[in-house]
Amino acid sequence: GQQLNQSPQSMFIQEGEDVSMNCTSSSIFNTWLWYKQDPGEGPVLLIALYKAGELTSNGRLTAQFGITRKDSFLNISASIPSDVGIYFCAGNTGANSKLTFGKGITLSVRP
Amino acid sequence: EPEVTQTPSHQVTQMGQEVILRCVPISNHLYFYWYRQILGQKVEFLVSFYNNEISEKSEIFDDQFSVERPDGSNFTLKIRSTKLEDSAMYFCASSEQGPSGEQYFGPGTRLTVT
Secondary structure, eight states: OOOEEEOOSEEEEETTOOEEEEEEESSOOSEEEEEEEOTTSOOEEEEEEOSTTOEEEETTEEEEEOTTSSEEEEEEOSOOGGGOEEEEEEEEOSSSSOOEEOOOEEEEEEO | OOOOEEEOSEEEEOTTOOEEEEEEOOTTOOEEEEEEEOTTSOOEEEEEEETTEEEEEOTTOOTTEEEEOOSSSOEEEEESSOOGGGOEEEEEEEESSOTTSOOEEOOOEEEEEO
């Protein structure tokens, strides 16, 4: 079935640093979404991407939809302590209604 | 800002009991979803619902599961006879634009089956 790969499982950065997260798939996706999840809460939508090559920003966050439609990355610039959490990529093929999620990357920010 | 709400936040039930998890999607959204997340794992799709019927369901969504939109605002997930392995966070989501649109998630219901 469709799978989204996120690695590493955990990332540790210093406050103020930039960080980049990648998400790859062997399948083509028509929509890429990036979510952040805090412990015990639901995923919160950060950025949605709809076109191959699209680059979209939301404050300190920037995400791109890969040209091949098989990958996406999320950049966080000038990290702050509240950036701590689990970052999930999710994709939709457009042929169906479900979102396929990656396993997530746990981000820790050292003050 | 409109948001998806879910009740209860935590439900504890005994194995074999029926549970109903409730959701109020964002008011102008027409597409509704249930997902689950077993502790420490990724979010998994269960079912999608549009125009008062199931659009798609996963292998997890077997005969023990059912969904309903009993009125104009609520969207429910029923598990008829819970099993230990049903213990998970259950998230409701909704979208305005359909399958490829942005899906907004509720805070979740933590289901614990003992």
